[in-house]
Each structure stands twice: as C-alpha cells, then as structure tokens.
Amino acid sequence: MSNYILPTEVEYLRLRTREFIRSVVLPAEPGPGERLMPENRKRLQRAAKEAGVFAPHVPKTFGGQGLAIQYWSAIFQEAGYSPIGPSVLNCMAPDEGNMHMLNLVASDDQKQRYLRPLAEGVARSCFAMTEPHPGAGSDPAALLTAARKVDGGWTIDGHKRFTSGADGATFCIVMASTGATEDSPAGATMFLVDMDNPGVLLGEHIHTIDRAIEGGHPHVYFKKCFVRDDSVLGEPGLGFKYAQVRLGPARLTHCMRWLGLARRALDIALDRAERRELFGSPLKDLGMAQEMIAQSVIDIETSDAIITKTGFLLATEPKAGSAMSSVAKVHCSEAIFRVIDRSIQICGGDGVSDGLPLASYINEVRPFRIYDGANETHKWAISRRASARRRAAVASGEPFLADVDQVKDPWPASGLEIQPHGHSEAAGAY
Known part of the structure; x- marks a missing residue:
C-alpha cells in the first residue's frame, strides 16, 4: 500500500495495526459460516484499545486515534486483512460512516449522547435510507418515508429495508422526507431515533450472502414514531446534503477494507502457487498462474492508487472527492472481486471448500x-x-474535437514540405 507518503506517526500506527491484526485477530477468526460472537468482539476490542489501534478514524477526544481521512486507507487496509478486523477496530460499516457524519454534523449534546458510546464501542448503530420499491434505493429522490411536524417534535412513518446493523443497534439515523415549515424548506431530514422507541419495529431479516456486518440487513418499520425536535440531525430539509457528507467517505472506506481482504486472498494464492506442483513444475512457474497473479497485483495497485487520490480529495476538495468516490467504488468493487476470484481459481478445489476462507x-x-x-x-x-466537464471546457474556449472537419491539419502543406532525411523547412520553429 502507499505507505511511502505516510507521516511517521501514521506509519507507526499502520505497523502496530498490522502486528495486532496478524498476531491477535487472525487466530481468533470464526470458522467458515460462523459469526464473531459478541463476547469475543468485546474481548478483542479491549485488546485493540490496549494496543492503541482502536477507532483509527475517530477524534482523540472521543477515544480514537484522530487520523485525518487522507490517511485512513493504510490503516483500514491492515484492518481489512481479516474479515473481523474492522469490527474489532471499530471501523466497520455502518458505524464508521455514522461516526464520521455525527462528528461533522451533530450538536455537542448529540455527540455526547450518540457519538461517544458509538466511538467507545459500547453501542452500535444503523442508517435507514433504503426502502422497498418504489421507494428510495439507488435513487434517493424516490424517498417515501415521511416525517410530519407536530407540537414539540416530529412523527415518522415509513418502511425501510436493508437497514444494515439494525438488529442489536441502539439507535438509527433515519432519512425522511419533510414538507416545508416556517423554519426550513421542503426536502429530506435526518433524525436520530432510539431503537427502543415504541414507534420503531424491527422487521424480518433479509438473508444475504455476506456475513461480516453485525446486525444483518433487516426491515425496519416506523409507525407514528414520535421524536423530539432535538432529534433532528443538523438542520431540517438538509438531509440529502448530509447524506453526501456520509456516503462519499463510506463508499471509500468499503474500498479500503475490502482491498485489505483482497491482499489476504492473493497471499493465500501465492502461498499455494509456491508449494503446489503441476506437470513437473511449481505452479508459480506456469504461465497461466503467472498471468492471474500479475493481473491481481495490477488490480490491487490501481485500486490502492485511486483510493489514495480520493482520500486526499475528500480532505481538500470534498465535492470533487465525493464525485471521485464513485469512480473508486466502481473500480475497486470490481477489481477486488476479480482478485479473490482468481485466488480461488489458483487454489483449485480447495479454493471453493471450507479448507480455505x-x-x-x-x-x-x-x-x-x-x-x-x-x-x-x-x-x-x-x-x-x-x-x-467537457461541455464546460468547450464553452470556455477549448476546441470541439468530435468532428474531423473541425480539426486543423497540424502539418499544413504550405509550411511543412517534407525534405530528405526527415527534415522540414519549418523544423527551426520547433
């Protein structure tokens, strides 16, 4: 990973994290098809705090390591080398994204009530935006869950699904559409809702192929759910703006964690290629295996580079960084899958068995x-x-290049008559 750009203290944290993951977390990983039990998670989190690697992205005032976002990747990749590493270090989705947004948007009272226990690992959270069709999914403008202003607060009604981490969470950040009021425009508003609120009903789980996120991806129902005015996160009507504060970095941290797992997968495949012989040659010397290994290295390095660029943009130009996070998300999600898929292929039958992870x-x-x-x-x-971007560039004076007859000939006959030995009369002009 791009540790050559890391300040000394960040590189030191990376090395401590690497040692902790490999010496403490890897031996504690659950077996195939099993989940990390809550008591083991708490034990490992205590060890992470003692090792000084807990909550790398959280400000030091809330018990974290205080890293700036442009340096998260090196640490998150080390954490992601184990499927349970991010949970142990308390930088797993959805809590990590919620912590980041709460730190930037929440009031001081909300930070003490919600961010602090989340950052300390004594609470979990969820983020409720996705809805059943025809509600919000990839298109957030389709939001159907609605909040209505009432005396002293708001009532929320709606149905969410894929609410990752909801089972066992202590609170939920809920996105709901809100009409215009005297104090705010119409739009969407985020609310901090305790999961033990009588208006919240945890619904059925959606059984998916992934297992790493504690609390699953269940449905959540809000029925005349009353919350006080101080439950509004930020300002009413600005929910979509705050969503971008959360979603850009959250996309990128998924890339970071899973890239760490891709590195682990390639290491497993490299070990296999080193020891396995086929047709009288080590697997590592066979061209087909070398091609897969090389392509995986390329996928990992290009993913690492785009993550690094996006992290620095998020730190310096958040709007540009949020846009670039889409590029990173698409590239990394596809590249990481390819790396793990190739690793399985290199390992043959063992790759699809419980003998390897x-x-x-x-x-x-x-x-x-x-x-x-x-x-x-x-x-x-x-x-x-x-x-x-291209339309804006052309409007500002850059040439339009799509039509051949609008492109000037760079070698006009009048001034560039070709001479023997490749020289031209215009050569002195260059």
Whole structure:
C-alpha cells in the first residue's frame, strides 16, 4: 500500500495495526459460516484499545486515534486483512460512516449522547435510507418515508429495508422526507431515533450472502414514531446534503477494507502457487498462474492508487472527492472481486471448500457492487459528470474535437514540405 507518503506517526500506527491484526485477530477468526460472537468482539476490542489501534478514524477526544481521512486507507487496509478486523477496530460499516457524519454534523449534546458510546464501542448503530420499491434505493429522490411536524417534535412513518446493523443497534439515523415549515424548506431530514422507541419495529431479516456486518440487513418499520425536535440531525430539509457528507467517505472506506481482504486472498494464492506442483513444475512457474497473479497485483495497485487520490480529495476538495468516490467504488468493487476470484481459481478445489476462507471472502465482496449504490448507477453519474466537464471546457474556449472537419491539419502543406532525411523547412520553429 502507499505507505511511502505516510507521516511517521501514521506509519507507526499502520505497523502496530498490522502486528495486532496478524498476531491477535487472525487466530481468533470464526470458522467458515460462523459469526464473531459478541463476547469475543468485546474481548478483542479491549485488546485493540490496549494496543492503541482502536477507532483509527475517530477524534482523540472521543477515544480514537484522530487520523485525518487522507490517511485512513493504510490503516483500514491492515484492518481489512481479516474479515473481523474492522469490527474489532471499530471501523466497520455502518458505524464508521455514522461516526464520521455525527462528528461533522451533530450538536455537542448529540455527540455526547450518540457519538461517544458509538466511538467507545459500547453501542452500535444503523442508517435507514433504503426502502422497498418504489421507494428510495439507488435513487434517493424516490424517498417515501415521511416525517410530519407536530407540537414539540416530529412523527415518522415509513418502511425501510436493508437497514444494515439494525438488529442489536441502539439507535438509527433515519432519512425522511419533510414538507416545508416556517423554519426550513421542503426536502429530506435526518433524525436520530432510539431503537427502543415504541414507534420503531424491527422487521424480518433479509438473508444475504455476506456475513461480516453485525446486525444483518433487516426491515425496519416506523409507525407514528414520535421524536423530539432535538432529534433532528443538523438542520431540517438538509438531509440529502448530509447524506453526501456520509456516503462519499463510506463508499471509500468499503474500498479500503475490502482491498485489505483482497491482499489476504492473493497471499493465500501465492502461498499455494509456491508449494503446489503441476506437470513437473511449481505452479508459480506456469504461465497461466503467472498471468492471474500479475493481473491481481495490477488490480490491487490501481485500486490502492485511486483510493489514495480520493482520500486526499475528500480532505481538500470534498465535492470533487465525493464525485471521485464513485469512480473508486466502481473500480475497486470490481477489481477486488476479480482478485479473490482468481485466488480461488489458483487454489483449485480447495479454493471453493471450507479448507480455505476464500469462498467466504467472495461472498463478502460480491454485494459491494450493489451496496452503496449499484455500480450501474455510479457509472451513469460518472458519465454525466464527464459530459458536463467537457461541455464546460468547450464553452470556455477549448476546441470541439468530435468532428474531423473541425480539426486543423497540424502539418499544413504550405509550411511543412517534407525534405530528405526527415527534415522540414519549418523544423527551426520547433
């Protein structure tokens, strides 16, 4: 990973994290098809705090390591080398994204009530935006869950699904459409809702192929759910703006964590290629295996580079960084899948068995092409932005290059008569 750009203290944290993951977390990983039990998670989180690697993205005032976002990747990749590493270090979705947004948007009282226990690992959270069709999914403008202003607060009614982490969460950040009031425009508003609120009903689980997110992806119902005015996160009507504060970095941190797992998968495949012999040669010396290994290295390095660029943009130009996070999400989700898929192929029958963890890895990363916005939706947005940039460039004076007859001949006959030995009369002008 791009540790050559890391400040000394960040590189030191990366090395501590690497040592902790490999010496403490890997031996504690659950077996194939099993989940990390809550008591083991708490034990490992205590060890992470003692090792000084807990909550790398959280400000030090709330018990974290205080890293700036442009340096998260090196640490998150080390955490992601184990499927349970991000949970142990308390930088797993959806809590990590919620912590980031709460730190930027929440009031001081909300930070003490919601961010602090979340950052300390004594609470979990969820983020409720996705809805059953025809509600909000890849298109957030289709939001159907609604909040109505009443005396002293708001009532929320709606049905959410794929509410990752909801089972066992202590609170939920709910996105709801809100009409215009005296103090706010119509739009969407985010609310902090305790999960023990009598207006909240945890629904059926959606059984998916991934297992790493504690609390699953259940339905959640809000029925005349009353919340006080101080439950509004930020300002009413600005929910979509705050969503971008959360979703851009959250897409990128998924890339970081899963890229760590891709590195683990390639290491497993490399070990296999080193020891396995076929047709009288080590597997590592066979051209087909070398091609798969090389392509995987290329996928990992290009993913690492785009993550690094996007992280720095999010730190310095958040709007540009949010746009670039779509590019990173699409590239990394597809590249990481390819790395793990090739690793399985290199390992043959063992790759699809419980003897190696690779099959469970591919189950974890496959949904990433859908979660946080389907790749097709991101590609649509990427294309639209590219077209808009080009239109703006042409409008500002850059030449329009699409039509051949509008492109000037760079070698006009009047001034560039070709001479022997490749020289021209105009050569002195260059």
